[in-house]
Amino acid sequence: KTQLFLGGGIILLICIIAYGQITGMYFFLEDYLILYSIQNPNAPDAGYGSGIFGRPFGYAVTPFIPFYYLFGLNPLGYYFVEIILYFLTALTTYFFASILTGNKKVAFGAGFIFASGYVGSESLYRLAIGWQNLLATIFISLSAALYYRYIKVPSIVNYLLAFVVYLFTL
Secondary structure (H helix, E strand, O other): OHHHHHHHHHHHHHHHHHHHHHHHOOOOOHHHHHHHHHHOOOOOOOOOOOOOOOOOOHHHOHHHHHHHHHHOOOHHHHHHHHHHHHHHHHHHHHHHHHHHHOOHHHHHHHHHHHHHOOOOHHHHHOHHHHHHHHHHHHHHHHHHHHHHHHHHOOOHHHHHHHHHHHHHHO
């Protein structure tokens, strides 16, 4: 268990080293529209509206609503959450590689490469698409790993777990 925590700590450290500088950035392009839509949900020029039940693309603003009340207009908090999401994505990459190969060293290598390599790094510079891409990657990796585990060890629990994560991914 200490190896698992040590490996997770190393992956977190790599994520912070690789992307820690983004916490000094300010908002970019659509990020302003998201914040404006949260502040003025009923305004006709608020492109995203008031969340899931707002305008057609209201789902894009929904994950940011609780964080707006925590961080306001301070970009540091939003980018810190994005680094945490990237770390969770690296962990799901580790989990997927572990399930797929059955080798923890290969899985750690995959998580390490994902955390240090700039896979999709351009999306991390923009909150509007960064959070969506990271959450999609997390849940797609989880649903694929859980379904693969169901194929290898068929049980109703494995199937239901894979199916629920897949539905949540949708």
